[in-house]
Amino acid sequence: MTAPQDETVLDIRNVTKTFGPVTALKDMTLSVKKGRVHTLIGENGAGKSTLMKILAGVHPQTSGEITFKGEPYRPKSPREARLSGLTIVFQELSLCRHMTVAENIFATHEPNRFGFIDDAELVRKAEELIEELGLPIKARAKVSQLSIARRQLVEIAKGLSYPADLVILDEPTSSLSESEAEILFSLIGRLKEKGVTVIYISHRMEEIMRLSDDITVIRDGELVGTMTREETSIDKLIAMMVGREMHDIYPPRVAPKPGPEVEPVLRVDGLNGGHLFHDVTFDARPGEVLGFFGLVGSGRSDVMNALFGVKRPEGGEIFLDGKKIRPRSPDDAIRQGIAFLTENRKEEGLVLAHTVERNINMVSLGEVSNAFGFARRSAERRAAEDEVARLTIKTDTIDTPAANLSGGNQQKIVLAKWLRIKPRILILDEPTRGVDVGAKFEIYRIIRQLAADGAAILMVSSDLPEVLGLSDRLVIMHDKKVANILDGEGLTPETVMTYAAGMQS
Amino acid sequence: MKSFVSKFTSAPAVREYGGIVASLIVLCVVFSVLSPRFLVFYNLLNIVQQVSVVAVLAFGMTYVILLGEIDLSVGSILAVAGMVAAQCFAIGLGFWPTLGLTLLSGAIMGAFNGVLAAYLLLPSFIVTVATMGIFRGLVSLPTGGLPAPINNDAWLAIGAENWLGLPIIIWIVLALFAFNFVLLAKTVFGRRAYLAGGNKEAAVYSGIRVKRIKVIIFTISGVMAAVGGILLSSRLGSAQTNAGLGYELDAIAAAVLGGTSLAGGVGTMVGTLLGALIIGIINNGMSLLSVPYFYQLIVKGLVILLAVWIDVRSKTNRG
């Protein structure tokens, strides 16, 4: 059924990659066997994506040899890599927003005759592929209208639309909830059956243990070791990754959970967002972590956007400390003490071309300037350095452009910028997207600490273990409505999933 | 009735061009009321002919803007192309060789822009501001700044004669419109241009050869500018060294009025044609009404503002 177990399809020998003074990969050696799922894990900035980009022809390696299907391999462009039979789903989404799903999927191999595109055929093929993959997206939808999760699905469809011998998936599930991830897992299973090799990158330990045949751990650009799944365990992997033992990744509570007697700081009553969400009612108490769970497209992000004044709700009321508020803009919401880490860090979170320091101080410029509006250089730098240390952001210096950081470290910058303003209500939409286990623990600890200091935390996440591990109470959304609000203690994944899937009301 | 209207206004074409078509109609109505001579067949032909050069430049500009770039040198390329034609005739070449060399000169100048922008990574604004000057200097070299007369009858016929009842110029504009429309909307090349303009990085990562596309697109823009030079020189019967001065702004304005986004990734040939027509109609209408020159400048500006405003509003209202 599968190919012989020991046939090596990809052989990476002593590959080193430097970006100016930064060494992203050091003497990396790795061999991938045909027809197997080979997972790479490592902390944020370990060099996983860099290695994949070398394979995909985005960057050339500084030194070292690669052999692919028995031939020396050094692609000069992504095009060449694709033509050699390698396809990649990039970690950072790379779709054209103005174009439709179908056009994006077939960006480089549109059905055509003498160069003329057959649009009907294009849509048909895209629908066929979407259908085959079982994805909840419409072929004719414009990408700009899709949520991040759906865009990730499009990205996957695009990557899998080429016939390839080697498929690279760089954190494909980072913003997917379990049910969508399930679709991907079965796809990977089918690829394996066809003898296709998969390189898989993820920070989610459970899925890694489920999917992988072989696992390679990378730390600081260097190989730590490769083993088969059978030889290892989550705890062992984490220890290899972060260099120390970690037992519980959900840190203990610092303060007791606020009971129902505590006056809510935020009350949302019958909020209505047109076709985006209806009749959303919940409240949040100071000191509480209020989780939001739902399937992709259940309306969670749109509710948060409304609270933050991005899109004005069509009906319903929002109360802050019992006083009615109508946030007109993010600026307005921020002044009321609301902070919002969005799910789309690249478009809504970061100024990629600007330095780490500028990004961290983006919201809190008032704090690092004097009364006359002049920026205080030393205060700016100190603030940035503090955050880099606190969140263990891996960066060369604080003057490095955010674009040069790894995905997980970029996510930490966005979190850092909101932590600077000490919000009363902190909305987190997929806060640990692409963040490694060690850093997740750190972020969870900070969330707990903020709550203990009296903030209310609204945490939207598609990572069910995370939601269950952290929430004091849990709002479950289904089909643009609140399906139920449950106490966080003692919840099972099964209960939550039944509500989220709308099977119980 | 109501359902018909709502069906009509929700059709994709209306959604896309509703605003600009509305502006166009408003303009036509206003000018027809103010001047009985506006809505006369002969005058409508006039408008199309008068706007033909800008329209052709704007076709080329549409690709360039779509790619998130800009080409300020088209006015100068146009002038050089006219001068190339005049010099070809002066040394005794016939119609077809002259036509070929003229178009080739446009292609070379456009490709020069494209190579500098794509392979030397220079910003296209600076490249084309520089070549705008360089080409404008070149055009004056053969005659020392004097206009060069063109006496080839076939050439002059382009700008003066009719074919099947319509001026040849109009046929040329229509043919180029059809060509560019198909190239942009229906071919693989066009699709790649949209992708490269919408998200350059994504296009590169997907294996699209963005640099090549950039060179091709600047070359197309150069060729279109050369066609503009052919039309203008045949209309005027001579190659002027200051031909096409400032036309780049009209061409860009036509494309942007027609909905092409300077950020790249968005735009259509239909929109550009409509944008060019708006500019032509404003100029012609005010001229028919004998609006004094300075007031023409003011009114033209205000009408352009109004037209984009209607367009932007009609787009944002629908979400």
Place this chain on the structure above:
Amino acid sequence: MKSFVSKFTSAPAVREYGGIVASLIVLCVVFSVLSPRFLVFYNLLNIVQQVSVVAVLAFGMTYVILLGEIDLSVGSILAVAGMVAAQCFAIGLGFWPTLGLTLLSGAIMGAFNGVLAAYLLLPSFIVTVATMGIFRGLVSLPTGGLPAPINNDAWLAIGAENWLGLPIIIWIVLALFAFNFVLLAKTVFGRRAYLAGGNKEAAVYSGIRVKRIKVIIFTISGVMAAVGGILLSSRLGSAQTNAGLGYELDAIAAAVLGGTSLAGGVGTMVGTLLGALIIGIINNGMSLLSVPYFYQLIVKGLVILLAVWIDVRSKTNRG
């Protein structure tokens, strides 16, 4: 020695401006060798004075481009401001009221652009192409297109007299440079402008009032253009209706040569000043060398290409 050089070339200032400073030095050396009159104190003052108007416009343009926008109307605003001054003097106002009204006129025109771009969501290219025409029409209304003389002695002194051994114009340019440098590089407002230009959406989500910033920035650009109008009208002793025609391109070119990115988010006042100096030096040097007019156009274009190429290369080589 070697370590000194490598230390020097890795300093942030060199990394940022090395390319353009290199171009500047090359140009100066070439012109000094070719013309003994180039590196003369009086001539250097000449260069700064000649480039002063473009430099001042370019200061304003830097903010605009930084925001990812463009302002094509600065040349026309400059002309209107000059005419406002001439008319103020004509009705008998004194120096200070005239100065105030002139600057105010620039601020109003700039704010008009800004409001249309920010609140009506019209693309700034189209807005300022339109207002370029509108303002150019307005400037001609008081005199019917003819220039208006200015006879106020204090006003004329700005363009003609010295202070502490340097022409007043140069002091003004230096003062404006210092002001804009500080505003952009050292204040919260400047930080916000960079952020808004670097990623508008992220800026909005971070509570930055991008629309307000846009209006302020277009207003600054308008005021800078008005200052340009003051300098020019005082230098020329009259308000010309075609004053500043085409200066917008020089101003944009100066900013872009100085490293400001038309995509927004990147740029500095120091770079813009250097860019303006390059343009001034090219013009002055060729004029001293008696290069014939058409060749000047060509050489200027080539030199600009060379200068950006050196700059781009020096930037990509380091990473």
Place this chain on the structure above:
Amino acid sequence: SASAEGIGASLLTQQHPFYIALADAMRAEAQAEGVPLEIKIANQDLNKQFADVEDFITKGVDVLVISPVDSTGVRTVIGRAQKAGIKVITVDVPAKNVDVTSYVGTDNYAGGVKAGELMAKMIGDKGKVAIIDYPMVASVVARTDGFKKAMESHPDIEIVAQQAGITRSEALTTAQNILQAHPDLDGIFGFGDDAALAAASAVASAGLEGQVKVIGFDGMKEARDAVASNPVMVGVIAQYPDEMGKVAVETAVKVMNGEEVAAEQPIEPGVVTKDGETK
């Protein structure tokens, strides 16, 4: 002065045949006289003209020949040149509010009057005429003023349109639109050769050859040829840039040699019709 840098000339434009002919004549005369001459082009931008003159001052020329972009505006820089010991001669366009050594130029107002009289004669003293003008240039304004002044003495002629048409292609569009708006037009006066030639082609393509007469101004070769061969083009007011350039340089040489020169040296425009040229 003794530095013998010769003559510096700052001309309005290089985009116009008149100025090209003027520049050529100046060069030829300078060569004949054996004096250095350098010509700079202001491109109709007073600021550029200022910069050019400043560069001449830096170089230390003996005589400045200038065709001002703006008659009044140019006075300060002329003053600056004179303060530096440079003698100034204006050519084609006079300078106001400042005394120069000499002015050599066409009387544009008189030319405009001549054009008006010629138009009246050609269309039989009655009918509708239009003007294509360039309202930002003082010398052109003088021409159209002269033309309109002449029309005052012909009450049966009505000026139905006056519109700008600066380049040849703009003038073509303007002429087409004027003809569209006034199909019963009898004559068009173009402020320059380009405007007139463009008007003539517009008349031809509108099929109004028998009806509309066109008169131009400048009288460069292309326009003279058109007067000879094209029935629509009935006349052109001729300027004599070659003579103007020659006189200007001659005057400059005299000034350098310390000779006296006349303060005004007007060059009377001529009238070219199908019957020949009258001065």
